[in-house]
Amino acid sequence: MNNLLSEIKDKSVLITGHINPDGDALGSALAFALLLKKQGIASDVSFDIKNALPTNLNHLPIEFITENIKEKYDKVYVFDCGNSSRLGSLENVVLSSNHVTVVDHHINPTFGDLQIIDSKAASTTQVLFREFKKLNLDIDSTIATCLMTGLITDTGRFQYSNTNSEVFQMASELMNYGANLTLISENIYGTLDLNAMKLQSEVVNRINVFESENLVVSFVLQSDYERFNIPAEETDFLIDTIRLVKNSEVALLLKEQEDKSFKGSLRSRKRIDVQKIASTFGGGGHKAASGFSTNLDIESCTTEIRNEIKQQL
Numbered sequence: 404m405n406n407l408l409s410e411i412k413d414k415s416v417l418i419t420g421h422i423n424p425d426g427d428a429l430g431s432a433l434a435f436a437l438l439l440k441k442q443g444i445a446s447d448v449s450f451d452i453k454n455a456l457p458t459n460l461n462h463l464p465i466e467f468i469t470e471n472i473k474e475k476y477d478k479v480y481v482f483d484c485g486n487s488s489r490l491g492s493l494e495n496v497v498l499s500s501n502h503v504t505v506v507d508h509h510i511n512p513t514f515g516d517l518q519i520i521d522s523k524a525a526s527t528t529q530v531l532f533r534e535f536k537k538l539n540l541d542i543d544s545t546i547a548t549c550l551m552t553g554l555i556t557d558t559g560r561f562q563y564s565n566t567n568s569e570v571f572q573m574a575s576e577l578m579n580y581g582a583n584l585t586l587i588s589e590n591i592y593g594t595l596d597l598n599a600m601k602l603q604s605e606v607v608n609r610i611n612v613f614e615s616e617n618l619v620v621s622f623v624l625q626s627d628y629e630r631f632n633i634p635a636e637e638t639d640f641l642i643d644t645i646r647l648v649k650n651s652e653v654a655l656l657l658k659e660q661e662d663k664s665f666k667g668s669l670r671s672r673k674r675i676d677v678q679k680i681a682s683t684f685g686g687g688g689h690k691a692a693s694g695f696s697t698n699l700d701i702e703s704c705t706t707e708i709r710n711e712i713k714q715q716l
């Protein structure tokens with residue numbers, strides 16, 4: 404990474420991550436952009452964002468994100484994205500650029516000239532933080548808040564099974580660098596739009612429990628966004644609501660898309676590897692949290708997932 408930093412002076416630099424970036428993709432990309440800026444290196448930060456960013460991430464310096472990008476770059480840095488197809492509309496510019504570095508914690512990224520990967524890391528911001536430390540780089544409070552956001556969201560507030568002592572060690576160091584934990588927590592977990600809360604009660608009412616697989620399923624339809632007057636990007640938290648059901652091992656939330664297909668979010672407590680299940684639909688993620696897309700209807704998709712769980716029981 405040392406070489407990389409010295410090599411990129413006077414080069415055109417693009418920083419990106421997966422489509423509709425979450426707290427980890429945004430946090431790592433923005434932290435890196437801010438760090439380059441401190442070294443006097445300009446960069447473009449851009450993502451394929453379908454509607455808008457969820458407002459619960461607007462504590463991050465999102466003003467650095469631009470839609471104005473070149474056709475090609477000397478250097479591209481991709482964060483939190485294991486497969487180039489997940490770059491969405493930025494896939495072409497990334498793949499046609501001269502040198503691509505992938506920083507990630509997904510298994511086996513399928514692209515990139517240089518990969519800085521640890522599939523055991525809790526977040527991409529953790530992989531990046533290790534690199535910052537190796538280089539003894541100056542981390543200010545804004546960078547610390549970006550890194551902390553990825554750490555908090557990808558560990559579910561230090562609760563998922565990927566939370567270990569290194570996670571707390573990093574959180575502790577980020578606090579010393581001035582990370583604003585209260586700001587992050589209040590924006591992501593401590594506040595909810597009232598309309599989103601009303602949709603949540605509907606989604607709870609729809610919960611179906613399949614006891615033989617310890618699976619809970621619920622769904623969101625396109626018509627719900629209009630009915631509850633809430634944009635789709637404000638509803639990412641719903642999977643965390645349904646996974647609360649006691650004795651459930653796996654939670655599945657199906658969200659209808661504009662083209663009538665469904666996007667599925669899967670969460671597992673412990674025994675079941677949902678990354679494996681998502682991959683049978685061409686999706687991916689991690690053992691405890693994964694996602695996929697499908698053209699199946701709710702019932703057929705649920706049946707498939709139940710069969711996949713049975714195979715792991």
Ligand SMILES: [Mn+2]
Pocket residue numbers: 427428483508526527557
């Ligand atoms: Mn991540």
